[in-house]
Amino acid sequence: MPRNASFDAPLATQFDEWQARGFDADACPVRNVLDRIGDKWTSLLIVALAAKPRRFSELHRAVPDISKRMLTQSLRDLQRDGLVTRHVFPTKPPSVEYRLSPLGQSALGPLAGLIDWAERSFAEIKASRAAFDAGDTSEQISAA
Amino acid sequence: MPRNASFDAPLATQFDEWQARGFDADACPVRNVLDRIGDKWTSLLIVALAAKPRRFSELHRAVPDISKRMLTQSLRDLQRDGLVTRHVFPTKPPSVEYRLSPLGQSALGPLAGLIDWAERSFAEIKASRAAFDAGDTSEQISAA
DNA sequence: TTCAGCAGTCTCTACTCAAGACCTATCGTC
DNA sequence: GACGATAGGTCTTGAGTAGAGACTGCTGAA
Numbered sequence: 001m002p003r004n005a006s007f008d009a010p011l012a013t014q015f016d017e018w019q020a021r022g023f024d025a026d027a028c029p030v031r032n033v034l035d036r037i038g039d040k041w042t043s044l045l046i047v048a049l050a051a052k053p054r055r056f057s058e059l060h061r062a063v064p065d066i067s068k069r070m071l072t073q074s075l076r077d078l079q080r081d082g083l084v085t086r087h088v089f090p091t092k093p094p095s096v097e098y099r100l101s102p103l104g105q106s107a108l109g110p111l112a113g114l115i116d117w118a119e120r121s122f123a124e125i126k127a128s129r130a131a132f133d134a135g136d137t138s139e140q141i142s143a144a
Numbered sequence: 145m146p147r148n149a150s151f152d153a154p155l156a157t158q159f160d161e162w163q164a165r166g167f168d169a170d171a172c173p174v175r176n177v178l179d180r181i182g183d184k185w186t187s188l189l190i191v192a193l194a195a196k197p198r199r200f201s202e203l204h205r206a207v208p209d210i211s212k213r214m215l216t217q218s219l220r221d222l223q224r225d226g227l228v229t230r231h232v233f234p235t236k237p238p239s240v241e242y243r244l245s246p247l248g249q250s251a252l253g254p255l256a257g258l259i260d261w262a263e264r265s266f267a268e269i270k271a272s273r274a275a276f277d278a279g280d281t282s283e284q285i286s287a288a
Numbered sequence: 289t290t291c292a293g294c295a296g297t298c299t300c301t302a303c304t305c306a307a308g309a310c311c312t313a314t315c316g317t318c
Numbered sequence: 319g320a321c322g323a324t325a326g327g328t329c330t331t332g333a334g335t336a337g338a339g340a341c342t343g344c345t346g347a348a
Contacts, residue, residue: 010256011255011259012194016195033261033262033265034258038178038183039182067308069308080272081273082269096325096327103268109261113253115178117250117253122177127226132226236346
């Protein structure tokens with residue numbers, strides 16, 4: 001990075017590339033994929049399915065405060081993206097099982113990295129929030 | 145894969161732990177932190193700041209389709225979480241510079257991992273979406 | 289004088305999320 | 319045969335939130 005020292009060259013270069021391509025929303029993997037990861041429920045569902053395949057009601061019990069509507073919708077989104085597969089068993093009341101596809105399993109690694117970071121940093125983040133909310137904006141008035 | 149075999153033991157164990165703790169939203173780092181990462185703008189801003197500190201208008205130009213309102217709000221959130229710091233320079237029109245804090249820089253690694261996965265998987269995801277939208281639900285009707 | 293740029297704030301609209309009622313089907317119970 | 323339970327969802331109805339874009343106060347330049 002010629003302009004200034006870079007904190008993280010690969011990411012910075014990435015950003016310049018995206019910028020050069022005009023941030024086309026359809027072409028930008030970050031916009032596309034992180035929107036799904038951050039979808040409040042989808043990442044939680046991926047983790048829930050990491051252990052084993054689960055049925056609809058089982059998922060509903062496993063993730064307590066999700067509504068059926070959002071569970072349905074999140075699973076459809078994940079299915080549409082090819083991260084989970086849906087298996088219908090023609091039992092008397094039909095039962096439906098959701099499992100991670102190979103693509104979904106390949107997301108577990110990066111996701112685990114992020115979760116690990118989240119757990120390691122959570123105390124610091126909570127402290128920062130408390131300080132901020134207490135009015136300590138920790139702003140620097142720097143010299144011009 | 146037998147029903148109870150785990151795809152990814154660490155994550156699965158994590159999930160059981162969260163479940164045991166009742167998914168307390170305040171105590172769950174995932175809910176807390178991933179909501180921010182997936183916030184549509186915040187991760188993009190982190191990447192934008194990875195290269196170098198930037199000023200408000202500079203960020204607004206760098207991320208073209210964010211509104212000032214959302215830019216302000218996203219930066220406040222990041223500042224509150226201690227991921228970015230805000231530096232005010234008392235120049236004639238006051239200029240404000242945002243930079244990644246050490247905590248914010250520590251997020252670049254995991255974030256880069258996720259972005260790398262996103263780029264590698266994007267073609268597959270797009271293909272899956274196209275197939276799904278074309279009506280190929282790729283559902284398995286399995287034997288009971 | 290008027291304009292442009294900086295760093296935001298304010299308001300208004302439109303969309304989306306979440307809760308919970310409801311639906312279809314089958315089984316077991318009375 | 320009616321009654322409720324279970325399974326896997328859909329529909330309806332508020333409430334909250336994102337986004338567009340106008341506005342503010344200040345300065346220096348044309």
